[in-house]
Amino acid sequence: xxxxxxxxxxxxxxxxxxxxxxxxxxxxxxxxxxxxxxxxxxxxxxxxxxxxxxxxxxxxxxxxxxxxxxxxxxxxxxxxxxxxxxxxxxxxxxxxxxxxxxxxxxxxxxxxxxxxxxxxxxxxxxxxxxxxxxxxxxxxxxxxxxxxxxxxxxxxxxxxxxxxxxxxxxxxxxxxxxxxxxxxxxxxxxxxxxxxxxxxxxxxxxxxxxxxxxxxxxxxxxxxxxxxxxxxxxxxxxxxxxxxxxxxxxxxxxxxxxxxxxxxxxxxxxxxxxxxxxxxxxxxxxxxxxxxxxxxxxxxxxxxxxxxxxxxxxx
Amino acid sequence: xxxxxxxxxxxxxxxxxxxxxxxxxxxxxxxxxxxxxxxxxxxxxxxxxxxxxxxxxxxxxxxxxxxxxxxxxxxxxxxxxxxxxxxxxxxxxxxxxxxxxxxxxxxxxxxxxxxxxxxxxxxxxxxxxxxxxxxxxxxxxxxxxxxxxxxxxxxxxxxxxxxxxxxxxxxxxxxxxxxxxxxxxxxxxxxxxxxxxxxxxxxxxxxxxxxxxxxxxxxxxxxxxxxxxxxxxxxxxxxxxxxxxxxxxxxxxxxxxxxxxxxxxxxxxxxxxxxxxxxxxxxxxxxxxxxxxxxxxxxxxxxxxxxxxxxxxxxxxxxxxxxxxxxxxxxxxxxxxxxxxxxxxxxxxxxxxxxxxxxxxxxxxxxxxxxxxxxxxxxxxxxxxxxxxxxxxxxxxxxxxxxxxxxxxxxxxxxxxxxxxxxxxxxxxxxxxxxxxxxxxxxxxxxxxxxxxxxxxxxxxxxxxxxxxxxxxxxxxxxxxxxxxxxxxxxxxxxxxxxxxxxxxxxxxxxxxxxxxxxxxxxxxxxxxxxxxxxxxxxxxxxxxxxxxxxxxxxxxxxxxxxxxxxxxxxxxxxxxxxxxxxxxxxxxxxxxxxxxxxxxxxxxxxxxxxxxxxxxxxxxxxxxxxxxxxxxxxxxxxxxxxxxxxxxxxxxxxxxxxxxxxxxxxxxxxxxxxxxxxxxxx
Numbered sequence: 001x002x003x004x005x006x007x008x009x010x011x012x013x014x015x016x017x018x019x020x021x022x023x024x025x026x027x028x029x030x031x032x033x034x035x036x037x038x039x040x041x042x043x044x045x046x047x048x049x050x051x052x053x054x055x056x057x058x059x060x061x062x063x064x065x066x067x068x069x070x071x072x073x074x075x076x077x078x079x080x081x082x083x084x085x086x087x088x089x090x091x092x093x094x095x096x097x098x099x100x101x102x103x104x105x106x107x108x109x110x111x112x113x114x115x116x117x118x119x120x121x122x123x124x125x126x127x128x129x130x131x132x133x134x135x136x137x138x139x140x141x142x143x144x145x146x147x148x149x150x151x152x153x154x155x156x157x158x159x160x161x162x163x164x165x166x167x168x169x170x171x172x173x174x175x176x177x178x179x180x181x182x183x184x185x186x187x188x189x190x191x192x193x194x195x196x197x198x199x200x201x202x203x204x205x206x207x208x209x210x211x212x213x214x215x216x217x218x219x220x221x222x223x224x225x226x227x228x229x230x231x232x233x234x235x236x237x238x239x240x241x242x243x244x245x246x247x248x249x250x251x252x253x254x255x256x257x258x259x260x261x262x263x264x265x266x267x268x269x270x271x272x273x274x275x276x277x278x279x280x281x282x283x284x285x286x287x288x289x290x291x292x293x294x295x296x297x298x299x300x301x302x303x304x305x306x307x308x309x310x311x312x313x314x315x
Numbered sequence: 316x317x318x319x320x321x322x323x324x325x326x327x328x329x330x331x332x333x334x335x336x337x338x339x340x341x342x343x344x345x346x347x348x349x350x351x352x353x354x355x356x357x358x359x360x361x362x363x364x365x366x367x368x369x370x371x372x373x374x375x376x377x378x379x380x381x382x383x384x385x386x387x388x389x390x391x392x393x394x395x396x397x398x399x400x401x402x403x404x405x406x407x408x409x410x411x412x413x414x415x416x417x418x419x420x421x422x423x424x425x426x427x428x429x430x431x432x433x434x435x436x437x438x439x440x441x442x443x444x445x446x447x448x449x450x451x452x453x454x455x456x457x458x459x460x461x462x463x464x465x466x467x468x469x470x471x472x473x474x475x476x477x478x479x480x481x482x483x484x485x486x487x488x489x490x491x492x493x494x495x496x497x498x499x500x501x502x503x504x505x506x507x508x509x510x511x512x513x514x515x516x517x518x519x520x521x522x523x524x525x526x527x528x529x530x531x532x533x534x535x536x537x538x539x540x541x542x543x544x545x546x547x548x549x550x551x552x553x554x555x556x557x558x559x560x561x562x563x564x565x566x567x568x569x570x571x572x573x574x575x576x577x578x579x580x581x582x583x584x585x586x587x588x589x590x591x592x593x594x595x596x597x598x599x600x601x602x603x604x605x606x607x608x609x610x611x612x613x614x615x616x617x618x619x620x621x622x623x624x625x626x627x628x629x630x631x632x633x634x635x636x637x638x639x640x641x642x643x644x645x646x647x648x649x650x651x652x653x654x655x656x657x658x659x660x661x662x663x664x665x666x667x668x669x670x671x672x673x674x675x676x677x678x679x680x681x682x683x684x685x686x687x688x689x690x691x692x693x694x695x696x697x698x699x700x701x702x703x704x705x706x707x708x709x710x711x712x713x714x715x716x717x718x719x720x721x722x723x724x725x726x727x728x729x730x731x732x733x734x735x736x737x738x739x740x741x742x743x744x745x746x747x748x749x750x751x752x753x754x755x756x757x758x759x760x761x762x763x764x765x766x767x768x769x770x771x772x773x774x775x776x777x778x779x780x781x782x783x784x785x786x787x788x789x790x791x792x793x794x795x796x797x798x799x800x801x802x803x804x805x806x807x808x809x810x811x812x813x814x815x816x817x818x819x820x821x822x823x824x825x826x827x828x829x830x831x832x833x834x835x836x837x838x839x840x841x842x843x844x845x846x847x848x849x850x851x852x853x854x855x856x857x858x859x860x861x862x863x864x865x866x867x868x869x870x871x872x873x874x875x876x877x878x879x880x881x882x883x884x885x886x887x888x889x890x891x892x893x894x895x896x897x898x899x900x901x902x903x904x905x906x907x908x909x910x911x912x913x914x915x916x917x918x919x920x921x922x923x924x925x926x927x928x929x930x931x932x933x934x935x936x937x938x939x940x941x942x943x944x945x946x947x948x949x950x951x952x953x954x955x956x957x958x959x960x961x962x963x964x965x966x967x968x969x970x971x972x973x974x975x976x977x978x979x980x981x982x983x984x985x986x987x988x989x990x991x992x993x994x995x996x997x998x
Contacts, residue, residue: 055977
């Protein structure tokens with residue numbers, strides 16, 4: 001079922017290039033808010049210097065030192081943009097998510113009116129859902145603190161560095177798993193909102209939790225498959241980008257193109273995740289419904305309906 | 316003659332006492348000699364000790380007093396000079412709230428006679444074997460009331476880190492005095508400013524009453540300052556340390572005996588010759604790793620936390636010892652001990668004592684993060700630039716820290732270079748000397764390099780002028796003079812001035828002798844001024860001209876002055892009437908800092924031809940003119956980056972064309988990172 005969901009996710013993305021374009025444009029524009037000032041800063045600092053030409057070979061430590069030291073005000077101003085850009089992008093991607101889930105759920109192809117109206121319609125609920133997830137993060141932090149406490153109880157107030165190191169590694173690993181689960185809770189909560197029109201965000205979050213934990217191997221399995229694909233892309237990207245590190249025009253433009261293709265791939269995987277999760281949700285929900293019917297009418301499930309349950313459903 | 320006799324007696328005395336003799340012929344003047352017995356009360360962090368100091372007046376003037384460093388008193392309370400200067404924080408460590416330290420002198424005794432005959436003085440030298448019977452000379456005079464705390468540096472009445480002891484009668488040059496001190500010392504906890512204890516780990520430094528240095532008829536004693544390290548005279552140390560019998564102990568010098576006292580304690584007997592300080596460490600948790608570097612045996616006392624890095628401790632020490640012996644002269648001592656401080660005790664880390672250094676690492680350290688190697692190489696370097704030379708770190712800290720930072724960068728580059736000798740991790744490659752330059756640039760002109768350690772603008776300026784700036788200007792000199800000459804300077808300095816308290820002037824004299832008189836001016840600027848070195852290419856001008864026939868009447872056709880901007884040149888081929896287009900180009904350089912140093916200029920023309928010029932760099936600016944068929948496309952001062960002291964490499968060059976490709980690539984990379992970062996955060 002997980003592989004089928006993944007396949008459905010990719011299939012669902014087919015023909016949705018405009019959806020991908022919207023996501024890419026949003027990512028590009030927000031990153032550009034950070035890159036444009038940097039381009040100006042580098043241009044004024046090294047535009048007419050031999051060091052400017054050497055930037056095509058890579059950034060050396062001495063250049064970086066002088067940039068930070070002698071352009072500290074510009075650097076500070078640039079970094080002061082980082083927080084608003086990040087928060088802005090998070091909110092905007094939350095906004096886009098409503099449109100993307102709706103378009104993928106409807107399965108009728110991208111339509112601007114459908115996408116933007118759905119994005120606007122669900123934004124409030126999605127934002128509330130995200131805020132409801134904050135207590136889960138608080139629980140996570142408390143859990144991590146409890147691990148510290150356990151380590152202190154087990155190893156005393158003066159644990160060996162190895163104990164501290166591995167407990168931190170354990171905490172990082174558990175935090176990663178917890179964040180993954182929270183993101184799944186939120187994802188399936190959003191799917192619940194989109195597919196049922198649920199207006200209560202807390203209820204949607206609870207549904208998301210119920211669904212994720214009730215189908216843990218499938219929901220987590222899908223995300224792990226996508227993470228593997230993402231890692232694979234990174235493994236491909238790194239050697240090629242190193243190979244394209246030559247300081248001439250063709251290599252530089254090829255590298256820039258490769259970078260954007262890599263970003264595009266990551267965004268495609270994000271949309272694939274949405275599509276795959278929708279498929280999983282749909283299939284499992286339908287199975288649940290059938291099972292419920294079966295309980296009401298014992299022996300009533302025929303071969304046809306079993307086959308139907310295996311097929312992704314359209315609304 | 317008298318001195319020779321005394322030295323001979325000292326050697327005989329060591330033999331008579333059953334101590335090993337390391338050097339048949341003393342290497343140093345052996346001015347301050349210590350016989351110490353100390354017991355550690357581990358539960359209380361307390362030391363109870365008794366020492367006999369035999370001190371020779373080498374000072375060329377009769378002396379009515381001795382000065383004693385009592386440096387543990389720097390941690391006595393929050394009002395001491397050290398605590399006021401440091402604010403209770405040093406080397407990223409905070410003074411423990413309950414962890415104060417101190418040293419109390421319980422009794423000072425002088426010999427029964429006022430006659431200070433050096434030959435008779437030796438007879439008061441205690442027999443180390445007789446420590447069981449108190450050394451207290453039966454008829455010795457109690458001289459404790461004659462101790463007085465002094466504060467020559469800042470008149471702080473709350474500071475007790477320096478004291479004077481009036482002598483009953485002036486001590487003539489060449490004469491000696493022996494006296495006994497009983498003391499109690501409490502160690503700071505956790506270790507702070509190099510010394511102290513944490514749990515079962517003890518690092519015991521600056522722990523005994525120690526005579527200051529007298530030079531040119533004057534005492535050069537200083538209080539313990541936050542910014543400074545030390546200054547002391549050489550001598551022979553015989554030290555007995557009694558500790559719990561399950562403790563592993565390491566100390567300056569060599570272990571000559573270990574006596575199991577049968578009461579749960581053991582006494583370690585150490586002997587050191589021609590050293591100017593003595594430190595020791597003890598812990599039951601130490602794991603011992605050993606190795607050999609040429610004729611030097613290496614012992615690393617490593618915490619169980621870092622057992623996997625034990626061999627790395629030995630290997631780094633081996634690299635350091637062998638490089639130094641190969642390049643800067645013989646390390647005369649037979650051994651080196653490397654101490655790994657306990658977790659929570661990093662205040663004792665990264666410090667040097669004769670034949671004993673402390674390092675510092677952490678569990679899970681990636682191999683390319685060469686913190687451990689850097690610290691060990693650096694601290695061992697002090698065994699040359701401080702312990703074999705003993706310059707005055709209160710007044711000229713660069714002679715130790717600065718030269719040592721330079722040699723540290725050379726060794727790291729030799730062992731792990733050429734790129735990423737300090738950090739080579741996850742694609743980041745940074746060299747040690749780059750780190751020093753980066754630090755130097757953060758405050759390049761607050762102070763001259765040489766000044767009293769506690770009088771710098773701030774602690775950062777002390778650090779920069781003691782470590783980083785000297786490392787960078789010595790690197791500049793190396794690139795200017797060449798490896799061999801630079802090495803000869805350092806080797807000659809190291810060998811000639813051993814055990815003699817050299818000054819900056821002595822170093823300069825050696826440099827002049829080896830490399831020629833020009834370097835004197837370099838050092839005058841680098842050491843005694845805060846001058847910044849900054850040469851820049853400030854303009855490139857290309858003027859298109861038309862040259863007729865074979866004459867040289869130049870007609871200016873196009874007078875476009877460029878300051879980085881330039882229009883594309885026309886075809887410079889001669890036209891049909893025998894005229895040819897040429898360019899009169901001018902490159903202007905400026906000296907933007909006060910520091911003067913000869914620099915090279917590289918001028919590149921559009922056809923790829925390159926011209927190299929030399930500029931002495933004396934005037935505030937210089938101009939170079941060319942008449943060529945092609946215009947100048949770029950000019951670079953110091954294209955090889957030999958003048959590493961230059962504070963701005965970025966203005967060393969100017970190009971006529973905008974360098975869009977590099978800027979675009981760097982900006983695109985920055986943008987790519989942001990794209991990936993934002994995408995990863997989004998949910």
